[in-house]
Amino acid sequence: MKNQVQLITYVDRITNAGLKELKALLDDELQGLFGGVHLLPFYFPIDGSDAGFDPIDHVQVDSRLGNWDDVKRIGDDYDIMADLIVNHMSAESPEFKDVLKHGKQSAYWDLFLTKDKVFPEGLSEQDQAAIYRPRPGSCFSTYTLADGSTEEFWTTFTRNQIDIDVHSAAGKDYLNRVLARFDHSKVNLIRLDAAGYAIKKPGTSCFMIEESFEFVDKLAKQANELGMTTLAEIHSHHMTQVEIAKRVDMVYDFALPPLILHTLFSQDCQALTHWLEMAPRNCITVLDTHDGIGIIDVGPMDGLRGLLTENQIDNLVETIHGNSKGESLQATGAAASNVDLYQINCTYYDALGQNDLDYLMARAIQFFAPGIPQVYYAGLLAIPNDMDLLNNTHVGRDINRPYLNREKVQQAMQKPVVKALTQLIKLRNSSPAFDGRFTMASAERTLTLSWTAADSQASLTLDFANKDGLIILLDKQGKETQVSLSKLLAQA
Template sequence: MAVKNKVQLITYPDSLGGDLKELNNVLLKHFPNVFEGGIHILPPFPSSGDRGFAPLTYLEIEPKFGCWDDIKAIGQHSDVLVDLMVNHISRQSIYFQDFLRKGRKSEYADLFITLDKIWKDGKPVEDDIKKMFRRRRVPYSTFTIEETGYVERVWTTFGKSDQSEQIDLDIKSEKVRQLLTDFFVNFSKNQVKIVRLDAVGYIIKKLGTSSFFVEPEIYEFLDWIREMANSLKIELLPEVHAHYATQYKLASKGFWIYDFILPYTILETLFNKSSAKLCSYLKVRPSKQFTMLDCHDGIPVKPDMDELIDTSEARKVVDVCIERGANLSLILSEEHKAKDGFDVHQIRGTYYSILNCDDDAYMAARAIQFFAPGIPQVYYVGLLAGENDIESVEKSGEGREINRHNFSILEIEKSLEKEVVQRLLKLIRFRNEYDAFQGIFTVLDSADDEIHLIWENGDMYCTLFIDLKTNKSLIDYVDEIGNKVQYII
C-alpha cells in the first residue's frame, strides 16, 4: 500500500451534509475525482466528548453518522484515513466502565495507568509533574470504585474536568496491544488504508522526563505498531506536535510526518511580504510529509515553531490574527513557555478569515502548500473558503468551534458559487494531474518579496511564481504536446 501523491480532504463525518451517506453523495456529485489522495474522516466512532476524540470503541460507527458500509462505500472511490487515539479511550467505554465497577478485579484494569504504575506508592510528586509537558493542570483524574468505595487515580493527559472523558491507555500492557491489534484488523476489513496515530507523543510516561516523546521507548512502540499495520497493508501517520527536531527523527526512521511548520510560515510570509524564511525552510525540510494549512484544531505555533520564530515577531503575527477574529490555545506548563512568556500553542480560526478573506492571498497560500513536497490535505472549511464561526464559539464556549462549521447541502452549493472555491478546485485538479509533481522539486532564487518554485520530471515542468506585493500567483508549465502554458491561479 502506497500513499498517493495527490490531494486529500479532511472532514468530520457530519460536516458535509450531515452524515456519512450524504458525505459520499456530496463527494460523488460535487467533487468527483477531486480528492484523489483520499478522504480523512475525523473520528466517526461512538464518542463521549471532544467531537469524536474520546472514542468508546473503534469497532462501531456512531449510528447517527451511519455504519461501516458507508465507510466502505467511500472507500470504493477514495482511500480512507481515520484516526486512532492511541493515547486514550473514553471514560464511557465498556473497558473503563467495568474498571469503575470492579476496580483492580476488572479484566480490563491493566489497560489503564493507575498512579502506582508511575509512583510506587501511588502518590503524585509535584516536582515530577512540573517537568511534564501537560495539556491539563493535573495529569490524572480521581474516581471512586463502585463495589469497594476505593479511590483510584488514573492518568488522563487530556480533558477539561477532574474526571476526564479521555482515559490514558498503558501501551506497555499486552492487553492494550491486543486491543489495538483488534481495532486495526477491523479497519482493514472495512477498507481503511491509512491510520493517523493521534496523540502518539504522549504514550510514554516516565519520571524525570517531560513524558512527551520519550526516547528510546517511543520507538519500540512505533516499530511494533508499524509492523502490525504493515501486515494489514495499512499506512501509518504519527501525529506529533513538537520541536521540528522530533519530527525529523521520525522522518529519519521512515515514518510519514506532518508538516506543522508550513501553516505558520506561510502566514508569516504573506503578512510580512518576505519569502526568505519560507524559501530557506523549503530547501531543507523532509519530503515525506503530509501538509496542511488549517484543521479541526488550529495553526500550530508552540512547540512546533520553537527556535524557528522570534517571539516578539510572532506576537505581531498573532495580534493580526486576533484582530481578524481568531482565538488562541495556550501552553499551560510554565517550563514550556518561551522565556519572555510567549505561550501561544495554536491560533484558531479559518485560514481564509485569518488572511482577511483576500482571495489572492488565500490562493497564494494554497499554491505554496501544493508545491511543497508531500501529500496536501485540505480541510473541509478551507475547501469552501469558510469564515470564522464566532456564533458557535459563543454558544459552545469551545474556541475550536470557530473552524468547525457543519455545512448543509444548501450551504455547500452556495459555497461552490464562490469564485475562490472554483479557483481552488482548479488548482487541486492541476496538482493531482500534472506529472511534474512526481519528479524533482527545487526552490529557485528570487527577490525577498517574491517566491519562485519548480517541479521537473523528464520533459515536464511547472514553476510557481508569487508576487508577495500583490499576492498574485502564476504557474508556467509545458503541456503534453510541448506547448508552454501560463496558468493564472
C-alpha cells in the first residue's frame, strides 16, 4: 500500500457516470494527487436503501458503472480499496427471496441469522437490554414466509439489510466468493465493513466481543493469504481501536476528526496530543467519509473515560450545529431517517463554518498525523452541505453525499481552498520524510508534528491562537522550504 493520499468516492456521484470516467478523472484533473482510491460500493445495486451497502449481488458490478475489467484497469495504476460487507446483504437478494418462498427448506436458510439461532430458549429482557445497536428500536425484523408463518430475522441496520450467519457453511462460502472476486480483479485493500456487528452471542452486547476480535483476526489472515491488506471499520471507544489494530493490517483513526474540530474550536490541543501519543500507527486517517462525523469514538463508554468529557462533546456538537447554521441538526439523529445516532451528519467544511484557513489547518493536521490519509470526494472539493438532496431523500447522510459531474469537479477545483488543499496533498505525497519517525511537541496553544527520515525532514507547527500553520521541509541536499498555510491559501 503506497504511503500516499488516497481518494474516497462513489463512482457515480463524482462522475455522474462510471468506472471508465472515474479513471479518466484520476488521470487528468486529479493527476498526481492520489496513490489509491477507495471505491465505495459499486455492486448491484448502487441505489438500494443504503447507497450500495445493501448489495443484492456482492460479486456483480452494477452495469450502470461498468464491469470488473473496468475495476482492473483502475487497479493497474492505483491501489484499490473495496468494501467487504461482512454483516449483511439485501432483503431483495435472490437468496433471501428464496428463503421467503421455501422457508427452512431453502438452500439458503443457513445463510441468514434469525433470532432463534442466537436465542433458542427465547430472548430475555436482560439479553435484549445488553445488545448494542446503532439505531433505536428492535434489532429484529419480522418477515412472513410463503406458507404464512413468520420469522424474526436479525437486522442490525435497516429492515432491508438482513444479517448473515457468518458461522454457517453458507455464510463462509458467501464471504469466500467475494474475496475470490476481489483477488481476481486487482482489489488489494479490503475494508471490513460493519465487522464489529457480525458475531452475536447471548448475554453480550453482540458488538466487538472477544469472539468478534477472533473473527476479524481470522478474516484478515484469509485476505492476507490472497495478498490483500485489511482495514477494519469500527466506531467504538478509542481503546477498541487500539486493540483491534493488533488483529488487522490497518484501522481507521476515527477519533481524529472530532479531536481536530475540538482543538480548532477550543484552541486547546491537549486532548489531541494525548490521543496521538497512543493512537495506532497502522491506521488510515480521515476527516470526512460517506458517513457522518463520529462522536462515539471520543466519548466515554461502558464506564471507560473518553478522550473528551461529556461537556466537551456537548460543546463540540453545538458548535458544529451553529457553524452549519443548523443544517447539521436537520440531518442528525431523529431529525432524519438515520441508521445510527452516534454521529453528526455534516460536511467537514460546514462543521468549520466554511472557514478556508481552519479547513486547511485541519487537513494539514490530518496529513502530518501518523497513518495514511484518505480524502473524501466532497471534502476534496470543499462542497457544502447538500440540503436539496437531504430534503429530497430525508436520509441524513445524504447531506454529505452530493451528486457531481466532471464539469462541477473542474469548477470546484478553481476554489482557492481546493487549490491550496491540492498543494498540501502533493507535498504529503512527495516528501520521503513521512516514511520515517514521528515526533510531537506542544505548548499552551501551539502544536508541532514532525517526521524525520534518513535524508529528509518535514514539520508542521500550528498556532491555534493566531490561526496559522508553518510547514518546514528539509530535503536530502539540505535545502529548506517553508510553507505558510495562510500564504498558501492567499496565493491560490
